Amino acid sequence: MKRRFPKPRDLAPLMQFKKPELNAKKRRLASALTIYDLRDIAQRRTPKAAFDYTEGAAEAEISLARARQAFEDIQFNPAILRDVSVVDLSSEVLGAPVAMPFGIAPTGFTRMMQTEGEIAGASAAGAAGIPFSLSTMGTTAIEDVKAANPTGRNWFQLYMWKDRDRSMALVDRAAKAGFDTLLVTVDVPVAGARLRDKRNGFSIPPQLTPGTVLNALPRPEWWINFLTTEPLAFASLDRWSGTVGELLDSMFDPTVTFDDLAWIKEQWPGKLVVKGVQSVADARTLASMGVDGITLSNHGGRQLDRAPIPFHLLPEVVREVGKDTEVHLDTGIMSGADIVAAIALGAKFTLIGRAYLYGLMAGGREGVDRTIGILGDQIARTMRLLGVKSLAELEPGHVTQLERLVPRAR
Numbered sequence: 001m002k003r004r005f006p007k008p009r010d011l012a013p014l015m016q017f018k019k020p021e022l023n024a025k026k027r028r029l030a031s032a033l034t035i036y037d038l039r040d041i042a043q044r045r046t047p048k049a050a051f052d053y054t055e056g057a058a059e060a061e062i063s064l065a066r067a068r069q070a071f072e073d074i075q076f077n078p079a080i081l082r083d084v085s086v087v088d089l090s091s092e093v094l095g096a097p098v099a100m101p102f103g104i105a106p107t108g109f110t111r112m113m114q115t116e117g118e119i120a121g122a123s124a125a126g127a128a129g130i131p132f133s134l135s136t137m138g139t140t141a142i143e144d145v146k147a148a149n150p151t152g153r154n155w156f157q158l159y160m161w162k163d164r165d166r167s168m169a170l171v172d173r174a175a176k177a178g179f180d181t182l183l184v185t186v187d188v189p190v191a192g193a194r195l196r197d198k199r200n201g202f203s204i205p206p207q208l209t210p211g212t213v214l215n216a217l218p219r220p221e222w223w224i225n226f227l228t229t230e231p232l233a234f235a236s237l238d239r240w241s242g243t244v245g246e247l248l249d250s251m252f253d254p255t256v257t258f259d260d261l262a263w264i265k266e267q268w269p270g271k272l273v274v275k276g277v278q279s280v281a282d283a284r285t286l287a288s289m290g291v292d293g294i295t296l297s298n299h300g301g302r303q304l305d306r307a308p309i310p311f312h313l314l315p316e317v318v319r320e321v322g323k324d325t326e327v328h329l330d331t332g333i334m335s336g337a338d339i340v341a342a343i344a345l346g347a348k349f350t351l352i353g354r355a356y357l358y359g360l361m362a363g364g365r366e367g368v369d370r371t372i373g374i375l376g377d378q379i380a381r382t383m384r385l386l387g388v389k390s391l392a393e394l395e396p397g398h399v400t401q402l403e404r405l406v407p408r409a410r
């Protein structure tokens with residue numbers, strides 16, 4: 001082999017070092033290429049009890065694990081030689097435009113995870129052209145969410161609790177603030193058993209014990225933010241000390257039925273979506289009541305464990321009610337490819353819970369931007385690789401659901 005001395009001219013192109021990013025948050029977020037990367041950053045920066053509250057699910061967490069597995073267990077079937085130079089991720093959902101086929105799911109206690117909470121979520125959603133959902137258990141006032149996302153779409157999530165007047169007063173405020181959609185969550189007759197919260201003694205406000213103090217030491221920013229910003233206040237209750245499960249049980253009304261839903265529907269001027277539907281029969285009943293949409297969801301696995309997998313329910317529910325009622329889906333979405341698969345099997349829209357919260361905990365507003373950016377890029381790339389340039393072109397043939405543990409032919 002003949003060797004030679006490298007010439008400066010040959011070395012120059014190899015030595016184009018990128019300008020280092022001096023802003024630590026930007027550097028941190030730029031290093032996250034997937035939602036799982038954001039999750040890892042979030043875990044390093046958030047006290048264990050708050051992180052576990054977000055990440056955890058009910059009982060043995062089987063519902064959540066299965067929902068994620070179901071997304072992983074698909075095969076995409078691409079078409080070749082299509083012009084995919086331009087892809088369009090936008091569509092119309094509940095009578096108005098959305099820039100991408102996902103929105104931010106309602107989550108409670110959001111400012112506990114990171115102090116910017118709902119303001120970060122609502123402003124990021126507004127900037128990206130996707131809807132933001134505020135939970136009944138949210139930690140930012142309805143009007144402040146509207147101010148953070150003044151021209152974008154805001155949805156309000158209702159838990160019907162024992163004090164009906166107070167819950168309907170919130171609905172009234174949401175309507176006055178111009179929220180265009182009411183999500184009525186129906187999978188919480190009682191709280192699921194969130195064992196991580198019990199084990200962590202997770203309470204609101206957080207209790208200072210030797211364990212929490214020790215855990216706080218490497219996470220000073222969270223504590224500084226927590227102690228130097230507006231104290232946590234809930235949209236719906238003034239003060240609470242106890243675990244989240246106890247709080248939910250004290251508030252939620254296990255007597256709520258379809259009649260109550262019809263009563264709520266009469267009073268709400270906008271679109272109404274029922275969130276937490278888990279069977280074809282219930283989907284049919286809701287469609288016959290004339291709701292605008294249903295969300296197939298098991299609450300991110302936080303309620304009934306071993307619940308049906310929303311993604312598996314999707315094709316049949318779409319077949320049964322999809323013509324008259326929009327079918328939305330959540331639980332387990334951790335990548336844009338998951339969203340593409342759901343749209344291909346007939347979902348009109350999806351919601352992200354933890355994927356948003358991991359971004360929030362990793363970097364506040366910019367972290368949520370990063371979540372939305374990662375998912376948007378993954379959706380666009382997956383669509384291009386499948387050979388489609390619009391959501392309407394996605395169809396069930398693009399996805400094969402693989403069956404696990406099927407004996408191999410000999």
Ligand SMILES: Cc1cc2nc3c(=O)[nH]c(=O)nc-3n(C[C@H](O)[C@H](O)[C@H](O)COP(=O)(O)O)c2cc1C
Nearest residue numbers: 054105106107108135185299300331332352353354
């Ligand atoms: C920390 C946390 C809090 C939640 N709080 C609420 C809530 O207040 N109301 C509600 O309807 N759903 C709530 N959910 C469920 C989400 O709206 C959504 O259904 C779920 O997170 C979707 O699953 P994913 O986290 O895998 O995306 C919560 C979920 C999480 C993770």
